[in-house]
Amino acid sequence: MEQKQINIKDKLPTHKAPASMWDRIEQQLDALNKEVLNISIASKLPNYTAPSLFDRIVPPAKTKNISLIWLQLAASIILLVGLGFGFKQFKNRTKTQITYTVENNTNKTIKSEIELSNIDADFNEVLSYNCQTKPKVCQMPDYKELQKQLEDIEREEQNLKQALKQYKSPEIEMHLIRITNDKLKIENYILNLFS
Amino acid sequence: MIVKRNKNELTLIKRCLNNERLAQMHLFNKYKDAMYTLIYRITANPNDAEDALQEAFVNVFMKLDTFKGDSTLGAWIKTICVRTALRKNKTNFKYEDITDFDNESEQLIDENMTGEAIEKAILNLDDGYRTVFLLIEVEGYKHKEVAEMLSISEGTSKSQLFHAKKHLQKQLKHIYF
Structure with a gap:
């Protein structure tokens, strides 16, 4: 009887790459790019040969002593002036009074302005506002891909938060910090699409 | 060998070559799970697999300018991933005669x-x-x-x-x- 050929690859399970992996790769790429940039700048700059001026660099011993005396004198003067100023400030301090008043703000329109400019404004609110004003951006493949990434990362963040409640392990905590950083990066990428 | 390549892939490669982070992230996301699965099976260790995946993709982005297009981009990335995973294994092969096929x-x-x-x-x-x-x-x-x-x-x-x-x-x- 002829046996049905089974493709082993189709049978095997697939595994998901860790969510924080992109962050690690990006950090390494940044470091490498910086290194390359430094090397290329350094190689482009001209090199000079130092002139032989050793005698001029090391002055005779006598001159050195005189300049040292002047330096000591200058330091003493600065110290005296400083002490005098400090004493004067101390005397004035007793005369100083601090007053403060409370002012009520009755202008309601300021509240909405603050809400718009508040840097802690909810990301989703900002995003829905941006999608209303620039709907084309929200149809872009880049936007959709980033949204998908954000959903995945938020799911993982929730799972980690749950796990942290149960186990309180520092490793989970570290992982959660990484994930949150990744999430902020992706949110930043999304917001940059609108600029 | 001429490999047909779609316009989107070509654009993605160009953007990656221009060091656009977003494009690099898209490329990574496209292949990450398949490559992680492959590397994990070769190394048989999740920690080694993570390290190898990171090393492999950093290499992909640093060497993308050497990709000549005589294979698919996926096959090229796969070769880098396999070689990186193999370096983690440091396998020693012993030759044994085959008597029965x-x-x-x-x-x-x-x-x-x-x-x-x-x-x-x-x-x-x-x-x-x-x-x-x-x-x-x-x-x-x-x-x-x-x-x-x-x-x-x-x-x-x-x-x-x-x-x-x-x-x-x-x-x-x-x-x-």
């Missing part, structure tokens, strides 16, 4: 076996057997290509595969019969 045509798996059980049996194989088995039977490489990748002879590659299959059959029989 009858098992070559024998069915290794059947429909009743679960993927998890098959994978567990594969991961239990010795590094050398597992690597050759995965590259040939799962990833579809030829003995010649595997021999070149692992710096071994084609004969060694064949003998490793033969023994890998024998060991695998033994393990799966133990589980299922």
Whole structure:
């Protein structure tokens, strides 16, 4: 009887790459790019040969002593002036009074302005506002891909938060910090699409 | 060999070459799970697999300008991932004479076996057997290509595969019969 050929690859399970992996790769790429940039700048700059001026660099011993005396004198003067100023400030301090008043703000329109400019404004609110004003951006493949990434990362963040409640392990905590950083990066990428 | 490439892939490569982070992230997201799965199976260790995946993709982005397009981008990335994973393994191959090729045509798996059980049996194989088995039977490489990748002879590659299959059959029989 002829046996049905089974493709082993189709049978095997697939595994998901860790969510924080992109962050690690990006950090390494940044470091490498910086290194390359430094090397290329350094190689482009001209090199000079130092002139032989050793005698001029090391002055005779006598001159050195005189300049040292002047330096000591200058330091003493600065110290005296400083002490005098400090004493004067101390005397004035007793005369100083601090007053403060409370002012009520009755202008309601300021509240909405603050809400718009508040840097802690909810990301989703900002995003829905941006999608209303620039709907084309929200149809872009880049936007959709980033949204998908954000959903995945938020799911993982929730799972980690749950796990942290149960186990309180520092490793989970570290992982959660990484994930949150990744999430902020992706949110930043999304917001940059609108600029 | 001329490989047909779609416009989106070409644009993505160009953007990656311009060091656009977003494009690089898209490229990574496109292949990350498949490559992680491949690397994990070769290294049989999640920590090594993570390190190798990171190293491989950093290499992909740093060497993308050398991609000539004589294979698909996926195949090119896969080769980098395989080579990186192999460096983690540091496998030593021992040549063993093959006297019996009858098992070559024998069915290794059947429909009743679960993927998890098959994978567990594969991961239990010795590094050398597992690597050759995965590259040939799962990833579809030829003995010649595997021999070149692992710096071994084609004969060694064949003998490793033969023994890998024998060991695998033994393990799966133990589980299922």
